[in-house]
Structure formats: C-alpha cells, structure tokens
Amino acid sequence: MSDTTPDQGWSELLLALPEFILTDANIDENDELVADVELPRGLQPCTSCGVIGLHPLHDWRSHTVRHLPVAGRATRLVWRKRLLTCLEGCGTFVERTASIAPSAVWSRAAERAAVAASQANIPIDTIRKEFGVGWNTVMRAVLAAAQQVAQVRPRRVGIDETVMTTGRLTTRRRQFLTALVCLDTSLVVAVTQGRDRGSAAALLADHAPDAKVVACDLFSGFKSAADTLEDAVVVADVFHLVRLGLTALDEVRRRRQQQIHGHRGHRDDPLFRLRRVLRVGQERLGDDVVARIFDRLREADTDDEVAAAWVAVDLLRRMYQAPDRDTAHRRLVAFYEWAVTVDVPEITRMATTIDTWQDEVLAFFDTRASNAPTESANVKIKSIRRAARGFRNCDNYRARILLHAGQPRSLPNTSRIRSYRFTTAA
Numbered sequence: 099m100s101d102t103t104p105d106q107g108w109s110e111l112l113l114a115l116p117e118f119i120l121t122d123a124n125i126d127e128n129d130e131l132v133a134d135v136e137l138p139r140g141l142q143p144c145t146s147c148g149v150i151g152l153h154p155l156h157d158w159r160s161h162t163v164r165h166l167p168v169a170g171r172a173t174r175l176v177w178r179k180r181l182l183t184c185l186e187g188c189g190t191f192v193e194r195t196a197s198i199a200p201s202a203v204w205s206r207a208a209e210r211a212a213v214a215a216s217q218a219n220i221p222i223d224t225i226r227k228e229f230g231v232g233w234n235t236v237m238r239a240v241l242a243a244a245q246q247v248a249q250v251r252p253r254r255v256g257i258d259e260t261v262m263t264t265g266r267l268t269t270r271r272r273q274f275l276t277a278l279v280c281l282d283t284s285l286v287v288a289v290t291q292g293r294d295r296g297s298a299a300a301l302l303a304d305h306a307p308d309a310k311v312v313a314c315d316l317f318s319g320f321k322s323a324a325d326t327l328e329d330a331v332v333v334a335d336v337f338h339l340v341r342l343g344l345t346a347l348d349e350v351r352r353r354r355q356q357q358i359h360g361h362r363g364h365r366d367d368p369l370f371r372l373r374r375v376l377r378v379g380q381e382r383l384g385d386d387v388v389a390r391i392f393d394r395l396r397e398a399d400t401d402d403e404v405a406a407a408w409v410a411v412d413l414l415r416r417m418y419q420a421p422d423r424d425t426a427h428r429r430l431v432a433f434y435e436w437a438v439t440v441d442v443p444e445i446t447r448m449a450t451t452i453d454t455w456q457d458e459v460l461a462f463f464d465t466r467a468s469n470a471p472t473e474s475a476n477v478k479i480k481s482i483r484r485a486a487r488g489f490r491n492c493d494n495y496r497a498r499i500l501l502h503a504g505q506p507r508s509l510p511n512t513s514r515i516r517s518y519r520f521t522t523a524a
C-alpha cells in the first residue's frame with residue numbers, strides 16, 4: 099500500500115472505511131460527529147461501458163450517509179464525490195465504492211451493525227433511533243440478511259406452535275406460527291403461518307424432506323403431517339406426556355376438593371396444601387416422605403382418588419426411566435392396568451389419550467428424541483415477540499426469528515485486559 103496517505107489511515111482506524119480519506123471532522127450542534135471523506139483520485143470503471151480508467155473530473159457532488167457511532171457519538175459521513183466524464187464519451191457518472199452503496203442512506207458497515215443488533219434481539223425501533231435512519235431502512239436490511247441465513251437439511255426435527263399477536267387487539271383473534279427446529283443444533287430451520295396439518299406438512303416437505311425423526315407434542319395435526327414423510331419416526335414428547343399426567347392429577351385433586359369441602363382449595367385444606375409436593379416425582383422424594391404423603395392423602399381423601407392419580411403419574415414417570423423399549427412397554431401396560439383398576443374418570447381419559455399415542459410414546463426409546471430443543475427455540479421466538487411488542491407482519495417476524503434463532507450465535511471475541519483472580523478463602 100505505497101500510495102496510502104496518513105489521512106487514509108485515520109479513516110480506516112477511526113471510521114472503519116479503508117478506502118476513504120478523512121479530510122475533516124467536526125462536532126455539530128446536536129453533538130454528532132460529521133466526518134468529511136473522499137476517495138483518493140484513482141481508476142474507476144464507467145457505469146455505462148465499464149471501461150476502467152482515470153476518467154477526467156467534471157464536477158463534485160456531496161452524499162451524506164449515516165455511519166457507525168464513533169466513540170459512542172452518532173456519526174454522519176459527508177462524502178465528496180467526483181462526477182467523472184467517461185473517456186469513451188458515454189457521458190458523466192459518479193464514483194462508486196464497496197463501502198457505501200449508490201444513493202444509500204447509511205454505510206454498509208452501519209447496515210451490518212444494525213443486522214447484528216437485530217440478531218441479538220434488539221427491536222428495529224431501537225436500532226433505527228441509534229442509527230438515525232428510517233424503520234423501513236432497518237427492516238429491509240434485516241429481511242435481506244434473513245434470506246442469507248444458511249439453509250440446513252436436518253435429520254432430526256421438532257415441530258411446535260407459537261402465538262403471533264396480530265396487534266388488532268379489539269378483534270382478539272390470535273394467529274399462530276409453526277416452527278421447525280433441528281433437534282441436533284436447537285436452531286430454527288423454518289417458520290410458517292398457521293398451526294394446522296397442512297402448514298406443518300408443507301413445512302416438513304420443504305425444509306426437512308429427509309428427516310428420520312420428528313418430535314412433537316400431543317397434537318394429531320403434527321402427527322399426521324409427520325406421517326406424510328417417508329420413513330420418519332414420530333416421537334411424542336416426554337415432557338408433554340408427563341404434563342398431561344400432572345394436569346389429570348390436578349383435575350382429580352380439584353374435583354375431590356369440591357366434593358369434600360364444597361369450595362375451592364383454601365390455605366388450610368389438606369389437599370390444597372399437598373398440591374405442590376404432588377407435582378414432584380416420587381423418585382426425588384425419600385421413602386419416608388412418600389409414605390407420609392400417602393398417609394395424608396388417605397386422611398384428606400378417603401376415596402383414595404387423588405392417591406390413585408398420584409400413583410398413575412408415578413407409573414408414567416417410571417415408564418420413561420425404562421432402559422429399553424420392552425421394559426417401557428411392560429411398564430406402560432402396568433399403567434393401563436392401574437387405570438382400569440382404579441377407574442377414576444380423569445385417569446381413564448389420560449390413559450385413552452396415551453393409548454392412541456402409544457407407538458409415538460414408545461418411539462422415544464428407539465430414538466431418545468425429545469422436544470426440549472424445540473421448546474428452547476420457542477423461548478427465543480417468544481422473546482423476539484416480547485421485545486417487539488407483537489407482530490402484525492408474519493414475514494417480518496419470520497426474518498427476525500431466523501436471524502436470532504436460526505443461526506449459531508457469534509459471540510464477540512475480545513481479549514481481557516484484567517486477568518481473573520481467584521480469591522482465597524480465609
């Protein structure tokens with residue numbers, strides 16, 4: 099770089115604009131940095147004929163763009179552009195460079211930083227204020243960047259739904275999105291509007307045609323959508339099944355509470371006092387604690403229906419701890435038998451549901467796939483919606499999701515200038 103002037107070095111150092119020369123810099127009345135820059139006189143291609151040469155100068159033009167903040171200060175670039183006359187006689191044209199697009203309102207560096215901010219789930223409105231550009235300018239950059247997110251062909255996927263607020267709160271109509279998540283990386287593969295069989299099937303066909311495992315919650319639409327894929331195993335998620343059991347247990351407890359006391363649970367009602375501990379797996383409680391809880395359940399509910407439901411949930415949990423599919427199947431049969439023996443309506447209903455999902459439940463033991471990565475991605479999706487206070491435009495929501503949850507996070511790699519010191523205990 100023999101022709102690099104010192105001023106050009108400053109431009110690279112302070113403004114991250116390698117090819118420009120910094121000719122002047124001022125702070126204006128709004129405490130913004132205004133940097134005057136220009137390109138060194140050099141070879142330029144003509145925009146009409148493409149001939150590269152030292153075209154004669156015809157006039158100057160000025161182009162103001164927004165740029166990255168410098169030392170925390172909003173920055174504006176005033177680019178003094180040459181208007182050149184083509185050597186081949188095509189007429190005049192202005193200089194071009196990679197850092198600033200023709201007639202752009204912000205530099206490419208600012209655009210990249212804005213996309214990175216959106217990737218970190220900063221709302222578009224906050225970004226536009228920081229860079230002093232319009233909301234649409236930022237959103238356009240985000241939409242373009244979302245198109246560049248690398249497409250993956252996942253082998254193991256999870257599928258789940260999430261709410262998309264429409265913004266029209268008066269109609270109270272909620273719209274839904276269905277998200278497809280790679281179970282190996284926890285990244286969102288694709289998002290589509292709706293939560294029915296059709297949209298789920300289209301999503302799977304377009305983005306995961308060679309999936310071998312599809313994990314989903316207990317929604318028959320997702321199951322039949324997954325069945326459209328050849329040789330894909332559908333797995334019912336463990337968490338949702340145990341939650342189904344806990345919901346049934348809660349229903350039994352509340353029904354018995356009403357039948358015994360004629361009112362909902364109060365602070366001193368024995369069943370109400372047990373409500374939390376009943377949600378804990380018995381394997382996590384000591385034997386004496388379990389025995390004590392059973393004693394208190396018998397005292398509180400002499401028909402033993404709540405105790406029966408608690409046992410049913412425990413049988414379900416034990417089924418999932420089975421080392422292999424055959425053991426799990428035997429434990430599932432034990433669960434069905436228990437449901438028939440105790441004959442509590444809520445447990446019977448739960449057993450019927452699990453029976454219809456039996457193949458998918460047992461498929462867990464062949465694949466060990468759960469929907470946990472999907473739920474983790476769902477949390478990210480929801481946090482985007484919260485940060486943005488809801489979405490009206492599905493395409494914008496999808497772009498934000500793909501940027502934030504659809505690619506590995508690039509964490510800043512900054513060296514520490516203070517080493518970590520361990521404090522020694524006295």
Ligand SMILES: [Zn+2]
Binds near residue numbers: 185186187189
């Ligand atoms: Zn020309």
